Amino acid sequence: MENSKNSSSSMEKVNFRTKILSRHLNQENPTSNYSILQSFPCLSYNPPEFSEPSSIFDTKEMRKLMDGHNLQERDWLFGLMLQSNLFNPKIRGGKVFVQPDYNQSKEQQREITMRRIGYLLQNGVFESWLTGKGPEDELMKLALLDVVGIFDHSLAIKIGVHFFLWGGAIKFFGTQRHHDKWLRDTENYVVKGCFAMTELGHGSNVRGIETVTTYDSSTGEFVINTPCESAQKYWIGGAANHATHTVVFSQLHIDGKNQGVHAFIAQIRDANGNICPNIRIADCGHKIGLNGVDNGRIWFDNVRVPRENLLNSVADVSPDGKYLTAIKDPDQRFAAFMAPLTSGRVTIAVSATYSAKIGLATALRYSLTRRAFSVTPNGPEVLILDYPSHQRRLLPLLSKTYAMSFACNYLKKIYVKRTPEMNKVIHVISSAFKATASWHNMRTLQECREACGGQGLKTENRVGQLKGEFDVQSTFEGDNNVLMQQVSKALLGEYVTAKRSKKPFKGLGLEHMNKSRPVVPSQLTSSAMRQAQFQNDIFCLRERDLLECFAAEVSLCQSQGKSKEYAFTLNYQLAEDLGRAFSDRAVLHTFLEAEASVTSGPLKNILGLVRSMYALVTVDEDVAFLRYGYLSTDNAAMVRKEVAKLCSELRPHALSLVSSFGIPDAFLGPIAFNWVEANVWSSEQN
Numbered sequence: 001m002e003n004s005k006n007s008s009s010s011m012e013k014v015n016f017r018t019k020i021l022s023r024h025l026n027q028e029n030p031t032s033n034y035s036i037l038q039s040f041p042c043l044s045y046n047p048p049e050f051s052e053p054s055s056i057f058d059t060k061e062m063r064k065l066m067d068g069h070n071l072q073e074r075d076w077l078f079g080l081m082l083q084s085n086l087f088n089p090k091i092r093g094g095k096v097f098v099q100p101d102y103n104q105s106k107e108q109q110r111e112i113t114m115r116r117i118g119y120l121l122q123n124g125v126f127e128s129w130l131t132g133k134g135p136e137d138e139l140m141k142l143a144l145l146d147v148v149g150i151f152d153h154s155l156a157i158k159i160g161v162h163f164f165l166w167g168g169a170i171k172f173f174g175t176q177r178h179h180d181k182w183l184r185d186t187e188n189y190v191v192k193g194c195f196a197m198t199e200l201g202h203g204s205n206v207r208g209i210e211t212v213t214t215y216d217s218s219t220g221e222f223v224i225n226t227p228c229e230s231a232q233k234y235w236i237g238g239a240a241n242h243a244t245h246t247v248v249f250s251q252l253h254i255d256g257k258n259q260g261v262h263a264f265i266a267q268i269r270d271a272n273g274n275i276c277p278n279i280r281i282a283d284c285g286h287k288i289g290l291n292g293v294d295n296g297r298i299w300f301d302n303v304r305v306p307r308e309n310l311l312n313s314v315a316d317v318s319p320d321g322k323y324l325t326a327i328k329d330p331d332q333r334f335a336a337f338m339a340p341l342t343s344g345r346v347t348i349a350v351s352a353t354y355s356a357k358i359g360l361a362t363a364l365r366y367s368l369t370r371r372a373f374s375v376t377p378n379g380p381e382v383l384i385l386d387y388p389s390h391q392r393r394l395l396p397l398l399s400k401t402y403a404m405s406f407a408c409n410y411l412k413k414i415y416v417k418r419t420p421e422m423n424k425v426i427h428v429i430s431s432a433f434k435a436t437a438s439w440h441n442m443r444t445l446q447e448c449r450e451a452c453g454g455q456g457l458k459t460e461n462r463v464g465q466l467k468g469e470f471d472v473q474s475t476f477e478g479d480n481n482v483l484m485q486q487v488s489k490a491l492l493g494e495y496v497t498a499k500r501s502k503k504p505f506k507g508l509g510l511e512h513m514n515k516s517r518p519v520v521p522s523q524l525t526s527s528a529m530r531q532a533q534f535q536n537d538i539f540c541l542r543e544r545d546l547l548e549c550f551a552a553e554v555s556l557c558q559s560q561g562k563s564k565e566y567a568f569t570l571n572y573q574l575a576e577d578l579g580r581a582f583s584d585r586a587v588l589h590t591f592l593e594a595e596a597s598v599t600s601g602p603l604k605n606i607l608g609l610v611r612s613m614y615a616l617v618t619v620d621e622d623v624a625f626l627r628y629g630y631l632s633t634d635n636a637a638m639v640r641k642e643v644a645k646l647c648s649e650l651r652p653h654a655l656s657l658v659s660s661f662g663i664p665d666a667f668l669g670p671i672a673f674n675w676v677e678a679n680v681w682s683s684e685q686n
């Protein structure tokens, strides 16, 4: 009886509090409500608490290293979102949380996404996103997009399609006349752009698209046509509701000759949102996530656009209808044309890594307050992160997320300083990192979801919901499997060129192939395994050997009369192993580079542990090391044991390592904090 009395009075307090808070929440800055809340008397149960030792390393310094750039601007934008009710603030367990309301219909999610964009626009978030010059502006833009993506993937994608795909196409496929006409209006959202490349019948195989454009020299116009149903543009972000203009990818037919895929600007809606004549648009419908983005289908019924609307960076058509290009070879022309399309892969790799951070910060914080079972008779229940098996599930993923952060910082750095000579390197590295990071994110989210038990299923705890929101990353901007094939093909090309020319390997990090084959100790010890030298050696050994095997097998197939493409296709298993080996080795190199930038001390020491975990768990999990004999079975067993040892060494630093992510509490799920208080009975909470 006594208990129930206590609990009903607690309920009354909570109800009263919730009402006051929601009233304030509707009127005021949500962050200010937090201080109001703190003046309420404590409730009568013992909330779960973190009882972690304080960090042995400086988490602020670690955050600097992880975020890499524009920390102040990131914090400014987090604050800006926390100040507006548009970001759907809620109070749970005495804390403010912001996240989209996924209970809304897709139409409502789309409209609120646009309103959020309006708010960010008003507050100057997009200033100089397209008109800015130089790497500093580009880095700032990328940092702000990271922050937006931490709040909501739909918001980031809707912004990304407009600025990076539509705006990027104008900037990189177009020339001065396009820049002058479109960039400023795009930055100010006077025009709303989309990017129509994919068709129902062709996605990864862009060169196979069926939309056809011809030139009418009598009027000086291009005529864009969808000749069949499989040529309808499909999945076009922004097309279903909001976009006024699109870049259309199409085969260009001049005098009956197909000159290949080119891009044109076409208006699809007027300023009032009415669909333009000869354009038909339909909705792609509800998706498993990302419903704040209005993906649509577009048909072009002989739509006429001015000659100047051809984005003419690599080829043009003269007023009298002559096809003009400096790049005669159609393969090279297509490659040059597509080369600037790397920004999408860069932003996906980065946002996938931040999504994994949300999952890990939430699951690890939960596992530091959640107890289950006892391991001694009548003993206290054990924190779930104190179970070695739970550590093994989460801490290697944490290390991989650290590694991917450094890889993404490196990718951003080379991307913002790119020159045309670097196109190939950036294409290969961004493809590898985009696939690796997005696969890693999905795996991490699933593990984190399960690590949170039933709470992982609750939308407001974020982790489970993020799986649906981010799943698409393995498909768009280049399907991961197709991208990894391109990575292996590019490596094969480098190999063949180096061997034929008898010149050393240069670029793509393959310089290690110029040295002698690394030797792995026959008897591994704990200290040897933790040396960067060993980790680098075994990663390089796997990469070089797989590249040599792949080259030999493809060459053998070709000598048997098979085409290069077919030979490549038949050796897909080696190609997959090689792509992974390249990516892992490149990621490790970026980790070592980040570590080298830190002076000796606790921060460097912890980074050493995290890096060893990244390297050893990668060896433990990729069966290629055993399959191709880079490790003996005895050494493989040693590696496995060392991973377990590293788990227990990293365990005390788990909280500090996730606190270093720099994600404000409000952007995580309530179970990352006081989850009992977050679930105190309230009639207004569901």
Ligand SMILES: Cc1cc2nc3c(=O)[nH]c(=O)nc-3n(C[C@H](O)[C@H](O)[C@H](O)COP(=O)(O)OP(=O)(O)OC[C@H]3O[C@@H](n4cnc5c(N)ncnc54)[C@H](O)[C@@H]3O)c2cc1C
Pocket: 161, 195, 196, 197, 198, 200, 201, 202, 203, 204, 205, 234, 235, 236, 237, 287, 290, 295, 472, 475, 476, 477, 478, 479, 480, 481, 482
């Ligand atoms: C939510 C969403 C938003 C999108 N936004 C846009 C947008 O704004 N603009 C736009 O133009 N596009 C957009 N896309 C399209 C996206 O880029 C394509 O879906 C993607 O390129 C894959 O094409 P596809 O769907 O036709 O798959 P396919 O290319 O048909 O691939 C299907 C499967 O076949 C496999 N496969 C393909 N080729 C090979 C091969 N050679 N060897 C072995 N396996 C192979 C792939 O790995 C994949 O598993 C979007 C897609 C989605 C889902």
